[in-house]
Each structure stands twice: as structure tokens, then as C-alpha cells.
Amino acid sequence: xxxxxxxxxxxxxxxxxxxxxxxxxxxxxxxxxxxxxxxxxxxxxxxxxxxxxxxxxxxxxxxxxxxxxxxxxxxxxxxxxxxxxxxxxxxxxxxxxxxxxxxxxxxxxxxxxxxxxxxxxxxxxxxxxxxxx
Numbered sequence: 001x002x003x004x005x006x007x008x009x010x011x012x013x014x015x016x017x018x019x020x021x022x023x024x025x026x027x028x029x030x031x032x033x034x035x036x037x038x039x040x041x042x043x044x045x046x047x048x049x050x051x052x053x054x055x056x057x058x059x060x061x062x063x064x065x066x067x068x069x070x071x072x073x074x075x076x077x078x079x080x081x082x083x084x085x086x087x088x089x090x091x092x093x094x095x096x097x098x099x100x101x102x103x104x105x106x107x108x109x110x111x112x113x114x115x116x117x118x119x120x121x122x123x124x125x126x127x128x129x130x131x132x133x
Contacts, residue, residue, distance in 0.1 A: 034112045037066065043107035046100035056089050
């Protein structure tokens with residue numbers, strides 16, 4: 001019995017990684033703005049937990065870029081909080097940043113649960129999620 005040749009095959013591990021990545025991308029593409037925002041918070045929080053300065057910083061930069069300055073007062077307050085978190089992360093105070101980000105995440109989740117319109121009309125814009133580390 002002849003078996004197929006797998007010369008040049010990158011392996012099943014690579015194939016399953018690609019499938020998982022496509023699944024994550026599909027999942028992200030169907031999220032509401034608030035769900036995307038919460039996902040970015042989750043990445044920032046987990047990155048702080050792992051003390052991954054680079055990834056936490058990228059997530060916070062994404063949170064900053066999602067601010068909608070048409071809501072100037074609110075956006076400026078969030079901006080100040082995010083800048084504080086960045087400084088704390090750079091100083092190695094991951095727990096301070098993580099706790100603050102967790103509080104903000106919980107607030108968004110609660111607001112969306114209490115008022116479903118918040119999920120689609122959150123005062124944010126252009127939220128993107130990097131599905132890879």
C-alpha cells in the first residue's frame with residue numbers, strides 16, 4: 001500500500017494554528033463595538049497579569065485610538081486613565097493598571113447588559129483587535 005508523500009508539509013500543528021486564527025478573526029469580525037472594546041480590555045488585563053509590557057501597551061494604545069473625541073469630556077477622562085495605566089505598566093506596576101482596567105471593563109459590560117443599545121452606540125470608534133500575540 002502506498003502512502004501519500006508529505007514532503008515539504010509544514011505539519012498539522014501549523015494547519016491547526018491557521019484554523020484557530022481564522023476562527024478568532026471570524027469571531028472578532030462579528031462583534032459589536034462594545035464587545036470589541038471589552039475584548040481589547042481583556043487583552044490588556046491578561047497582558048498585565050503576564051507582565052507583558054509590550055502587549056499591554058499595544059492594547060492600551062488601541063483603547064486610546066478608539067476614543068471618540070466627539071464626546072470630548074468623556075474621551076479626555078478615559079485618555080487620562082489610559083495614560084496613567086501606561087505609566088504604571090512602564091514602571092512595572094502591573095497590578096495597579098490591571099485593577100483599573102478590570103474596573104473599566106466591568107463598567108462597560110454592566111452598561112451594555114443594562115442597556116443593550118450601549119452595545120451598538122458606545123462612544124468609541126474604529127476598535128480593532130489583534131488576534132495574535
